Amino acid sequence: MTEIKCGLEIHGYINVENKTKLFCNCSIEEDATPNTNICPICTAMPGSKPMLPNKQAVDKIIAIALMLGCKINKRMLFQRKHYSWPDLPAGFQKTMSGSYSNPVGVNGKFLGIRISDVHLEEDPARWDPVTGNVDYNRSGFPLVEIVTEPDFKSTNELRDWLKALLTTLNYIKAIDKNSGVKADTNISIGPKFSRVEVKNVNSFSNIVKAAEYEVLRQEEEIKEGKEIKQQTRAFDEKHNKTIFMRSKEEAADYMFIPEPDLPAINIDDNYIEKIIKTLPESPDKKIERLAKQYKIKKQDAFVICSDIMLSELFEKTARKINPLLAARWLRFELLRVLNYNKKELSETEINEKHMISLLTLIEENKITETTAQKILEKLAEKPFDINSCVKEHKLMAISGVKELEKICRDVILKNPKVVSDYKKGRKEALHFLIGQVMKATKGKASPKELKQIFTKLIN
Ligand SMILES: [Zn+2]
Known part of the structure; x- marks a missing residue:
């Protein structure tokens, strides 16, 4: 087995309920007509100044950092990261990363992988290099960046961890689900470990595919006696491979300076304590607890905890129904029906009352499991009273x-x-x-x- 070292820089749009940008009140609606959700601030008109950062985004990023086991900085500073690019009319990006910054969270650890930094920044505009068009709607969207140490020892580990990370972020509705995540992945293989970075890979599955391809490619090169040089690559989605972009240059000088138009954000222990109180039990702890408390299989608990709503539905049902029956029905039957309808549990009105009625009828042998499956399929479309439905349509099991x-x-x-x-x-x-x-x-x-x-x- 080749020894590998792999680390991630993960970016995602922060899900804020007020649906507004980080430094102005423009909407972050996804599919708006280009250049309609803009104002002098997010287009950096001369003389414009940022508003104080969106408090919901600040609270959310503290929550993210806490879920990842980070130490929270009580004094956070925005920096100006300078570079010239058409997507950045100000000539600099406001970010909590960089030379003099205090990121929101540091020194974290999540499921065995060290988290070096969790920080907040604004997104630049969307620039189309083919047409030259720039859409400033996206300019100023609140972004989270999560940086790990190169702790992943295999691509399987990377896949499992990323999946667990996304589940955890979903537990606190941290990331906008529709836009997903992007990552820069650094991968190097032994014995020399020259750092190769694959930039800007979008989607969970592509991040894993890019890493898998890169490990194989580097192994081949070494087998052929070639030396791996430090370099930056891109992921070609169509052909599932990475392609060479540039060899390692000197680290770009972004001329970081503290943002003079924004005060430092100072928070105290009380503030952090308040946010901690809003946090749910983490999925990995919940899996262990459900398996132990309800004596269900760990694999069942794992699947049930992949969605916080499903796990809550399970607990409410399992208090009244044999937990083994509840686990089996939620894990297999309910998920089958949801997959078939391409719906999430949150998009249906199925609740614990439905599950308890349905499973009680099964437990008491009043309906067969086949009948129960059909009822569940109908429930995913719209809610109704199960007991009256069974009576009305004479669905009682024939026994005797x-x-x-x-x-x-x-x-x-x-x-x-x-x-x-x-x-x-x-x-x-x-x-x-x-x-x-x-x-x-x-x-x-x-x-x-x-x-x-x-x-x-x-x-
Ligand atoms: Zn604006």
């Missing part, structure tokens, strides 16, 4: 051996060929017979009971 035996005898009489196949040892013939009864009863009989009845009747 006598009644079922009658239907089974009928099926046996109508299918002599299948019965003789079964007698000759074709086990799947039994499934056909059971299927016939399920059809006749519209799924209201239990397949397990039918199996017993058929075996008894035929033998």
Whole structure:
């Protein structure tokens, strides 16, 4: 196995409820007509000054840093990072990174990976190098940057960690889900570990793909006796590979200076304490706790905790219903229905009352699991009262051996060929017979009971 060192700089748009930019009151609506959500501040008109930073963005970034185990700086300074580019009319970006900065959070650790820095900055405009058009709508969006140490030892580790990071950020609705994350990934492989950086990879899956490609590419080069040089590469999404951009140049001089138009943000322990109180239990702790407290499989707890709403629904349901049944139904049946409908749980009105009614009916053998599946499918479309629906549509399970035996005898009489196949040892013939009864009863009989009845009747 090749030894690898890999680190990330992850960027994402901070999800603020007031939907406004970092230093002005312009909207951060995603699909607005270009250059309509702008003002003199975010287009850097001469003489304009920034407003105080959006408090919701500041609070959110402190929350992010806390979730990642960081130490919070109580005095945060914005810097001017100078560079000339069409997307930056001021000639500098306001950021909490850079030479004299105090990032929001430092020295964190998240699931074994050290976090060196969590900071806040503004996004530049969107520049199209082909047409030369610039859209200033995006100028001033609040951005979070999370920087890790090069602690990832394999691309599998990178994938699992990134997934866990996104789940954790979703627990506090930290990142705008529609725009996702972007990352600069640095990857180097042993024994020399020359740093190769892949810039600006968008989306979770591409970040992992770019890293996987890069490890293979560098291994090949070393095998061929070539030396890996420090360099910057880009990810070509179409062909799933990285391409050479430039060899390592001297670190650019951004001429950082403290932003003279913005005061330092000073916070105290009380302020941090207040934010800590709003934070949810982290997903990794929740997985451990649910598995232990409800005696469910860790893998089930893992899937259930991938969405905070699903995990809350589970706990509310499992207080009234056998947790094993609740876990199985939430993990498999509910997720199946949601995937099929391409919906998130939050986009449906399914709640614990529905799950408790449905699973109680199963526990008491009043409906079959097949019927329950159909009810759940309907619930994903719109909510209704389950008990009245079962009554109204006569969905109660047919039980009682006598009644079922009658239907089974009928099926046996109508299918002599299948019965003789079964007698000759074709086990799947039994499934056909059971299927016939399920059809006749519209799924209201239990397949397990039918199996017993058929075996008894035929033998
Ligand atoms: Zn503005």
